[in-house]
Amino acid sequence: MTGDREFLRSELLAVAEAVVPDQRPVVTHDPGPVNPGVLFDGRGTATVCRVTVETGDPRSPDPAAAVDAAAAALRARGWTADVVPPESGHYRVAAARDGFEVAVHAWSADWRITFTGETPVVS
Structure with a gap:
């Protein structure tokens, strides 16, 4: 689980840096x-890691360009990425x-x- 978590965290940081190269991304979560189902169905052994990273450029916000750049960076790193309308x-x-x-x-x-x-999810 730790290896998966570190991989995900490093991928998110790398993509965020590619999208806004002159800003330092921050891990915010x-x-x-965590066990997402334990309170609902008792799956005590199923675990997952969730990571959130934020970045941005307050001088030139362009959300369309940002998601296009993120999709391109993800694809370049081996991800399947789709821009949602x-x-x-x-x-x-x-x-x-x-x-x-x-x-x-x-x-x-x-x-x-x-x-x-x-x-x-790891069970």
Whole structure:
């Protein structure tokens, strides 16, 4: 689980750096392995890691360009990435690789770009 978590974290940071190279991305959420189903169905052994990284350039926010750049960076790193059509100022990329999932979010009303990923579930 630790190897998957570190891989995901490093991928998110690398893609964030590629999208906004003159800014330092920040890990804003990385609580370690969690059990997403324990409170609902009792799956005590299933664990997953979720990591969130944020970056952005307040001088030139362009959410469409940001998600396009994120999709290109993810693809260059071996991910399958799809840009989702914008909806109400929300721009998004959905990506997957070997059971890992990543979503990149950017908004027309905010300069920040959020990169969120999840490791494969380990039982």
